[in-house]
Amino acid sequence: MKINKLKLFTRNLNEQKEFYKFILELELLEETTDSFSVKVGESILTFVLGDDNTFYHFAFNIPSFQITESYEWIKQKIDTLTYEGKDIIRFDSWNAEALYFYDADKNLVEFIARKNLNLVSQEKFSKENILYISEIGIPTLDISKVFNTLNNESGLEIYDGDFESFCAIGNETGLFIVMNYLVKKWMPTMEEGKPSPFEIVFDNSHGEIFTLIYKNEEIKIIKDVR
Template sequence: MFIDRAEFLTAEPLDRLISFYNETLQFPIVDEGLSGRVTFQAGYSRLTFVSVESAENDPYYHFAFNIPSNKLDEAKAWISRHVQLGVEAGEDVSYSALWNSHSVYFADPAGNILELIARHTMDNEVDRPFDAKQDVLNISEIGLPAHHVRSAVDALEALGIPTYKTRDDSFNPIGDDEGLFIIRTVGGRWHFTNKTAESFPILADIRGLGELHLYESGQQLVIEQN
């Protein structure tokens, strides 16, 4: 599943996000309009933030970026010079035997939970030092909290997106190594953080499916496809 673009809401001033994503993560700005939005290039994917007014529960999301399968250690050394890494059980690297992957977690100024993930199932090794401008390959995961995980998964599978690895009623990824939606129960804790999963509107442009507008209404996932 190729995630060509993801669009998230934010109550954080856009200048702080521009500083973080453009200057720290080195994502080029491809569109900085006057309509309260900014878009960055992250590998072949585009990452857009749309400004909204601050509220009692400001929007935040979880999303991940694929990096070359042999570059986790170097990527960790690079990102840890700029941000504090998430820690779980005393470890700052997450290893999944089921997924055959290593990853690190960190936050942006808006409280979004970011992840750099090296999937050892992918043939994307590089024989040079890690370079953020080249080696952040794409948006590879979008967290999609739902009150009813099974029905959300069923709705996305009906579009042709398959479950990844395992089916589960509280945490169910769908897609493939290239791109995933991470469907998890609203109120559950995001891995390597102390933040709970909350549902906020998402736009995801999926290659072959078009734009999917995803949001919850009446505790059910709504999918509007353009």
């Protein structure tokens, strides 16, 4: 799975634009009076002014062996979020390491280095090493319903987890992180997730492109028939 575009909502449009343009140093692709878009490597991230959202969790893949370098880069700009006193968190079952930080909206943003992908860079870590959007969280009360919709309409499979508390759907280049928000909380802050609307354009690794709209805990998927 590959996430091509992700549209989120914000109450603080100007602050978010400043964060992504000047803190993460991402290229500003487009802006209007009520939205802006930045280039996240191979993906596009858009924020639209709105007040229906609480907060989001999403992740960016970085080179597989540069988590320490990414920490040194980001900590010069903002504080990272710790878990059990650690700035860099290991996920042994995923063969990955990650760090987390807040953006201007207090969204939970993650850099994750997935060693299985063997994404190698010899360059010093910079914005160019923020490769693409690789995760978006979906807080819900019905994980099985979300999975069945994704599986039936786009063919995505379970990467990890179950229908009780947490289920990662897709693969290491793109995942929907589906969480029962009454059972499980977001790492590393252990905040309770709440459903927030978003739109995403993704492909399922078989050349098929889909737009997914999530609102009021309901999913609508539209297949690109071009």
